[in-house]
Amino acid sequence: MRRRPARRPTMKDVARRAGVSESAVSFALNGRPGVSDATRERVRRVAEQLGWHPSAAARALSGEGAATVGLVLARPARTLGVDSFFLQLVSGVQEALAARGLGLLFQVVEDLAAECAVHRRWWAEHRVDGLLVVDPRDGDPRPALLAELGLPAVIVGAPAVAAPPGAAISTVWADDTGAMASVVDCLHRLGHRRIAHIAGLPELAHTRRRIDSLRAEAARRGLTGAVSVTTDYSDAQGAEATRRVLSARRPPTAIVYDNDVMAVAGLAVAAERGMRVPADLSIVAWDDSVLCRNTHPALTALTRDTAAFGRHAAHHLITLLDGGPPLSVQDAMPRLTRRGSTGTVTTNG
Numbered sequence: 292m293r294r295r296p297a298r299r300p301t302m303k304d305v306a307r308r309a310g311v312s313e314s315a316v317s318f319a320l321n322g323r324p325g326v327s328d329a330t331r332e333r334v335r336r337v338a339e340q341l342g343w344h345p346s347a348a349a350r351a352l353s354g355e356g357a358a359t360v361g362l363v364l365a366r367p368a369r370t371l372g373v374d375s376f377f378l379q380l381v382s383g384v385q386e387a388l389a390a391r392g393l394g395l396l397f398q399v400v401e402d403l404a405a406e407c408a409v410h411r412r413w414w415a416e417h418r419v420d421g422l423l424v425v426d427p428r429d430g431d432p433r434p435a436l437l438a439e440l441g442l443p444a445v446i447v448g449a450p451a452v453a454a455p456p457g458a459a460i461s462t463v464w465a466d467d468t469g470a471m472a473s474v475v476d477c478l479h480r481l482g483h484r485r486i487a488h489i490a491g492l493p494e495l496a497h498t499r500r501r502i503d504s505l506r507a508e509a510a511r512r513g514l515t516g517a518v519s520v521t522t523d524y525s526d527a528q529g530a531e532a533t534r535r536v537l538s539a540r541r542p543p544t545a546i547v548y549d550n551d552v553m554a555v556a557g558l559a560v561a562a563e564r565g566m567r568v569p570a571d572l573s574i575v576a577w578d579d580s581v582l583c584r585n586t587h588p589a590l591t592a593l594t595r596d597t598a599a600f601g602r603h604a605a606h607h608l609i610t611l612l613d614g615g616p617p618l619s620v621q622d623a624m625p626r627l628t629r630r631g632s633t634g635t636v637t638t639n640g
Contacts (some may be wrong), residue, residue, distance in 0.1 A: 299415055300341040310335040341379050342415055359394040360384075360599070360608060361419035365406040365426065366492070367523055368399050374524065375551060375580040378596055382448075383601025384423060391609055393420075407436055414440045420564070423447060427496045434460055443611035447604045448497050451619055462605045462616045466624040467497045470593055471504035471547075473627050474575055475512075476544045482636035483573060485516030485542035487536040489529055489553055493521035499547065501577075502506040516541060522553065529553025537572075543637050545573040551580040554590050569634030579628060588631030595625040 305320075311330060318325040319334035326334070329632055362384070364377070385395055396419055400406050401449060410433070413419045424433055424440055427449035437444045444459045446452050454460045478486055478528045485563035488505050491498045502519040511516035520536060522528035529548060533556065548554035554576035558568060566572050566586060576583050580594035600622055 292338075296486070299417070300338075300343040302343070304341055305338045305343050307622060308341065309334045318365060342411075343509070349439055358392065358417050359396050360388055360421050360605070361396045361410070361413050362398075362423045362425070363406045363409050364397070364399050365403050366402065367401075367465070371515070375582070376578045380425075380601040380604075383598035383603075384605045384623040385601075386598070387602040387605035387609070393609070397550045407432060409435060411544065412438065416443055421445075421612050423604055424606060425508070426492075427493050429496055429499065431496075434458065443597035443608065444497075445604050445608040445611070447600075448495075450621070459611050459617055461607045461611060462619045463600070463607055463622055464620075465595065465600070465622045467500040468504040470577075470627075471501045472508050473474070473624075474547055474593070475508040475517075476628070477504060478547075478573065478575070478633070479514070480513055481545075481573065481633060483543075483545040484514050485541060485543045485545075486514065487546045488517070488519040489532045489536075489546060489548045489557065489577065490519045490521045491549040492523045498549070518543070523545070523550075524550055524553065526556040530556040530560050533557040537561075537564060537566075543572075545575070545633070547575045547577070549577045551576045551578055551582045551590070552637050554592075555582050555586055557567065558586055568632050575633060577629075578625070586632075591630045591633040592628055593625035594628045595623060 300315050306316045309316065311334065315330060316334050319331040320338060326354040345534050356547050365621055377440040383399070389396055400407055400409060409420065419442070421436070423438065424446045425448060425455065427446055431452065434452040434454035435474035437460060438455045439626050443459040448464050449462045450464050452460060452462055475486065486505070486509065487501065490502055498521065505517050505519060522532050529552065533546065536546065536561070546557055548557055554574055557574055561568050561572050568574055574590055576590045576592040578597065579594040581636065583592040603622055607618065611617065
């Protein structure tokens with residue numbers, strides 16, 4: 292049985308609590324004359340207590356819906372301008388939404404608490420009909436919040452979520468565990484026995500799956516030199532992490548990067564240290580891009596149609612908005628594309 296969503300406070304609720312008419316509430320909250328300063332202050336205080344917000348559009352007030360889908364990204368804003376994955380993902384999302392006449396409301400915030408606050412505000416203001424949620428985490432509070440608000444949502448990147456029964460929440464995900472296993476298998480066949488992983492944000496569930504997969508695959512093959520270092524996905528932290536692992540007493544002969552930007556930064560670090568790629572160091576990037584194809588040597592990368600991934604996520608949200616059931620859908624696993632940055636190892640020192 293689907294859980295009844297929380298009810299948004301209305302202007303009538305504010306009027307009842309403040310002991311005034313709805314027209315007085317309208318005057319007070321819209322800064323119009325016709326009410327005393329004391330009444331205006333009382334109405335504003337009550338509205339704040341109830342969590343009332345003005346609707347974003349007249350059609351929302353009439354109950355027709357906002358015709359808009361929301362996406363909030365809780366990541367450092369400085370990392371987005373060079374992140375091709377999200378640009379491609381949003382491109383695919385927008386393509387699917389536009390075909391149905393739906394808009395996309397996008398906001399970047401600093402952390403998960405701020406993201407949850409935005410979800411509550413958008414719900415109270417009738418800004419969105421549903422949400423796309425990215426970067427799932429262990430112990431993620433967002434599924435329970437979205438179920439409480441009654442907002443349909445698709446969580447991108449999670450095989451399953453801990454949501455209350457009946458919540459209108461679907462998941463769309465790719466097999467990060469299998470993708471990392473394919474990378475380790477390729478590098479192992481090339482002779483690599485010490486593999487480093489320059490990972491993304493440590494709190495993200497897909498980062499943890501990749502780290503765990505590297506460890507499991509290394510253990511299965513008896514490799515003792517596998518290590519993961521987490522970063523914020525930026526080129527600066529990718530370069531710093533690369534310098535750190537290459538300065539170890541027994542440095543890696545191969546490095547796997549969690550995005551293309553960090554892989555390119557790692558290639559530059561190898562050059563500054565006089566290392567030849569792939570003769571001295573092999574490099575693999577997660578998520579292929581034009582950057583990977585236009586370096587020298589070109590970078591081996593995990594390839595997938597990220598725009599299609601975004602379209603699929605948006606289509607599943609549209610299905611929920613149309614009254615369809617929540618689903619957990621596995622998308623195509625990224626496949627490894629070999630290029631010039633990976634090669635055989637003759638010695639592991």
